[in-house]
Amino acid sequence: MVNQIMPEQQSKWTYVFGVILVIYLVSLGFSYFFQDVKNSVNEKIVVLPLEGVITVDGGGSSLLSSGSGIVSGDVVKQLKDLDTDTSVKAVLLEINSPGGSAVASQEIANQIKAMHKPVYSVIREVGASGGYWIASSTNYIVASPLSITGSIGVISSYLQFNELFSKYGVTYERMVAGKYKDMGNPYANLTDEERAILQKKLDLIHDVFISTVAENRHLPEEKVRSLATGEFYLGSEAKKYGLIDSLGDRDTALTLLKQKINQTDIDVVDQTPHESFWSLLTKTSAFYFGQGFGTSFQSLSLQSSPQTPSV
């Protein structure tokens, strides 16, 4: 009877060892991926860092970095994902940005306002201009007393090269169809008429910026206009003028956010970009392809102006 149910002693021990080894390896694998899995299933507050200049396309990307700074398309996608992820109960934007493209700032600000969960922001060293535009669209702003905020203004300055070029006998051959097509060209002086047109555009963007901040911060537009001289304000000043809600740091913001959602024990997860081997590989190929394509396209550029208004 015993022999009927007993396999060979040696193969029996091999099998036992195999089962135990499999269990050990599975446990090891599970513990390795557990933190990621835990982050994906647990209710949490996500901290999204927004650092650098705000652009629409991450200009200045290199082989191993997708451009330093805040790329509006990427941030909007991240915010949409966080909004649809039911395990994310709230979002904290950790802003450290001097501003950037007006369009990119507005795209991010609009997405924040479309969110269905609380979004708070904490301004680290700088949250000025476009960075402040983004912060103002969140439900609550925390900044250090020494943070640089505000700077509600628009800039479109550029270097003028025509006098330098004329010293070396280099002249600008103007060939345009459309009177203002090369307006703002660094190789020719602006006419009074062109200057007035450009200033009008900047004023329009400034007006949008002011009215948006006034609406976001529930402040009278006149008050914001009086503050919107382009001057930056320290956190302590910004608090006095109503441009931010509280003085503090990241922990202050997280504590307030936890109180807001009534979950003091909730996990806090820092959202950092994951670069898989495959994405790095594809990005490398895409970079070289794009670089070659871009270089050949540059000579046929249809650029309207060498400088984009920045906030």
Add this chain to the structure above:
Amino acid sequence: MKAAKVVNRPIPARLWKRAVAYGIDVFALNFVLLLPLHQILPTISLQQFSWNLFAAVDRSLILLTTFIAILTLGYWVALEWKLHQSLGKMFMKLYVIGQPYTFQQILLRNLTKPFSLLFLIDVLYLLFKGGHQRLFEVFSNTQVVEFTWSIR
């Protein structure tokens, strides 16, 4: 005159042998299963545990206990189905028998092992009933036996 024949025949396993075998299995399982997991266990927030099934508990706690339960069950099923023995039973020379002996039966007899409370009820049945089978051994028509030599 017929010659006497020495045979080994199965008798129900003695309780102390079963207890020792179970202890060896639990020790081995804790060792291989929990050793790799010891780093992540402190990250689980047990403060969030609640007897209220509808309370918002740490979902990773559910994930972890489910994982441990599956592997615990897998350990006993994989060994008993193929070898009729677990590691502890090998040391104590105990065997699982059943009629018929199928995977489903082995799965059923071990179903309570990952759940302490259910397993306790399972064992209490054996103790109070005074028989040789746990409740789920009765359900699965299986039994743990040891072999004894006898002369026929």
